[in-house]
Amino acid sequence: MIFLLQKTLIFAIPLLIVALAGMFAERSGIINIALDGIMIFGAFSGAMTAFYLRQIPYFVDHNQLLFVICLLIAAIFGALFSLLLSFSAINLKADQTIGGTALNLLAPAVTLLITKVLFNKDKLEMETATATDGSRKDFGYALLNGDLNPVGQVFFDKAYISTFIAIFMFILLSFLIYKTKTGLRLRSCGEHPQAAASVGINVNRMRYLGTTISGALAGFGGYAYVATVANGTAEGTVAGMGFLALAIMIFGNWKPVGIALGSLLFGFLKCLAVTYNKSLIKPLESTEWMKSLLANNETFNHIYTAIFKNMYFYNLIPFVTVLIVLAFTSKKSRAPKAEGIPYDKGAR
Amino acid sequence: MVSWVFYMNQDQFVNIAETKTNFIRKTISNGVATPSLGLNQLFKGSYLDISILIASLIAVVLYIILNKTTFGYELKACGYNRNASKYAGMNEKRNIILSMAIAGGLAACGAALWALNGSQDFKWNTYQELPSVGFNGIPAALLASNNPIGVIFSAIFLRYIDAGGSYLPGATAFNEYVSSLIIAVIIYFAGFSKFIKEFLNRKKKKEPVSPLLNGKAPVIPAQNKADGKDGATK
Numbered sequence: 001m002i003f004l005l006q007k008t009l010i011f012a013i014p015l016l017i018v019a020l021a022g023m024f025a026e027r028s029g030i031i032n033i034a035l036d037g038i039m040i041f042g043a044f045s046g047a048m049t050a051f052y053l054r055q056i057p058y059f060v061d062h063n064q065l066l067f068v069i070c071l072l073i074a075a076i077f078g079a080l081f082s083l084l085l086s087f088s089a090i091n092l093k094a095d096q097t098i099g100g101t102a103l104n105l106l107a108p109a110v111t112l113l114i115t116k117v118l119f120n121k122d123k124l125e126m127e128t129a130t131a132t133d134g135s136r137k138d139f140g141y142a143l144l145n146g147d148l149n150p151v152g153q154v155f156f157d158k159a160y161i162s163t164f165i166a167i168f169m170f171i172l173l174s175f176l177i178y179k180t181k182t183g184l185r186l187r188s189c190g191e192h193p194q195a196a197a198s199v200g201i202n203v204n205r206m207r208y209l210g211t212t213i214s215g216a217l218a219g220f221g222g223y224a225y226v227a228t229v230a231n232g233t234a235e236g237t238v239a240g241m242g243f244l245a246l247a248i249m250i251f252g253n254w255k256p257v258g259i260a261l262g263s264l265l266f267g268f269l270k271c272l273a274v275t276y277n278k279s280l281i282k283p284l285e286s287t288e289w290m291k292s293l294l295a296n297n298e299t300f301n302h303i304y305t306a307i308f309k310n311m312y313f314y315n316l317i318p319f320v321t322v323l324i325v326l327a328f329t330s331k332k333s334r335a336p337k338a339e340g341i342p343y344d345k346g347a348r
Numbered sequence: 349m350v351s352w353v354f355y356m357n358q359d360q361f362v363n364i365a366e367t368k369t370n371f372i373r374k375t376i377s378n379g380v381a382t383p384s385l386g387l388n389q390l391f392k393g394s395y396l397d398i399s400i401l402i403a404s405l406i407a408v409v410l411y412i413i414l415n416k417t418t419f420g421y422e423l424k425a426c427g428y429n430r431n432a433s434k435y436a437g438m439n440e441k442r443n444i445i446l447s448m449a450i451a452g453g454l455a456a457c458g459a460a461l462w463a464l465n466g467s468q469d470f471k472w473n474t475y476q477e478l479p480s481v482g483f484n485g486i487p488a489a490l491l492a493s494n495n496p497i498g499v500i501f502s503a504i505f506l507r508y509i510d511a512g513g514s515y516l517p518g519a520t521a522f523n524e525y526v527s528s529l530i531i532a533v534i535i536y537f538a539g540f541s542k543f544i545k546e547f548l549n550r551k552k553k554k555e556p557v558s559p560l561l562n563g564k565a566p567v568i569p570a571q572n573k574a575d576g577k578d579g580a581t582k
Binding site: 104108 | 483486487490525528529532533535536540543
């Protein structure tokens with residue numbers, strides 16, 4: 001169970017951060033469908049930084065510092081990459097979906113091209129570090145402490161630094177968007193930009209701010225995904241995490257708390273698919289009640305084996321859950337009114 | 349948005365069909381392959397079959413449905429403005445559901461044509477990632493600016509670049525990812541078409557005005573300003 005919760009936290013963090021990225025862009029009125037592409041690009045730039053800085057002995061001994069530097073670089077490059085989207089969507093008033101799709105295509109192409117040219121490989125791996133004294137250290141682990149209480153184990157044992165940074169960022173950004181002047185202005189640009197402009201808010205600047213924050217967060221999330229979930233392999237794809245994050249954002253109704261709950265739920269169900277055998281099947285089958293049921297009831301045994309011991313059933317659960325919840329809550333969902341519409345000063 | 353989705357998937361269908369017909373190497377042959385009607389003899393070494401004709405035919409039929417029938421008009425109206433079409437008496441929910449259903453049917457058609465060519469392995473290994481082939485339909489639709497006829501050509505064009513890319517590492521010093529880079533850049537700049545159109549229109553408007561006025565500023569009649577009506581429109 002503790003293992004399952006640890007994995008949930010690791011899996012949910014990239015989703016949470018990237019869904020938050022989507023929220024920032026959409027609250028400012030830009031549909032950021034390019035999350036996937038920005039994640040790939042951020043992950044790649046972070047992995048490149050790790051690769052080159054690893055050649056300096058100082059950084060090999062200071063893994064955690066290197067990890068944070070890579071996260072920063074990933075965020076910066078993600079922000080820079082998202083400028084392509086904001087330029088086309090804000091200055092040239094292009095269709096935001098087209099721009100986003102183009103970036104989604106561009107990011108894997110660019111990253112794979114550079115990887116191929118520089119390393120003659122199709123993917124870039126960040127191996128677990130071997131320090132100069134010969135001891136192996138897992139990249140980015142914050143603590144490796146087995147003798148904590150269960151709650152402590154979930155949060156601090158085998159946890160990555162990115163988890164804590166992400167939680168900190170989450171609190172900071174929720175505060176930013178709800179409790180500060182800038183946040184209010186940003187949200188107003190997503191609801192009614194003309195009204196916002198009429199009280200002296202620079203809509204274009206607010207939208208640039210929204211997409212840039214979004215890009216930085218998506219780059220951060222991309223690197224967090226590659227370094228934690230994907231075992232340090234950047235190969236020009238993040239397994240559709242950007243699109244998942246968009247779904248989580250809608251699931252969370254464009255609100256930080258909803259997004260956090262949604263990503264935790266999704267992460268939990270997704271990790272259940274990996275560990276269902278250990279965490280669900282074995283405890284269940286060890287109970288007397290279940291044993292007698294399985295031994296006596298032939299039909300139940302068949303159904304049980306066909307469905308509940310089936311890997312694909314558990315792979316299906318997270319997606320079906322999100323679909324069902326969306327179907328029942330879509331009446332209440334409240335997207336920002338002006339998202340996807342290029343800002344036109346003259347429009348009423 | 350709805351009609352956009354509609355077009356998009358339709359595209360995907362054509363796109364997939366094109367892909368299959370020209371460039372994929374044969375891996376299995378079972379008895380259910382699509383008939384080729386000798387089209388593969390027309391282009392030596394290809395696996396062209398009648399699915400390219402089926403795909404084009406469907407594109408033409410959809411063009412007619414969308415542009416020449418009441419149903420198509422309703423679909424487009426719902427795509428442009430859902431509320432306006434509701435007030436005009438259309439059943440907007442039915443239209444949205446129908447457009448999604450048609451889109452789903454077309455996407456499945458494309459997948460069938462893709463898989464039944466006999467030169468394509470069909471594997472169930474994509475439960476963790478979306479298959480990229482389906483996603484490639486979106487750029488094809490965008491490039492054709494949502495015109496079913498245009499989709500035929502944009503799909504061929506994109507697949508042509510893509511398939512050409514796979515021959516790059518053998519024949520030249522470039523690697524195969526250059527072609528995806530080219531496609532991405534094309535799509536990115538295709539997004540600017542509206543801006544460029546506006547820019548050109550602005551230039552055109554200025555040219556006929558200037559000789560009439562002999563370079564002077566246009567004179568606005570005084571009464572237009574005085575009647576105070578321009579304030580009311582806001």
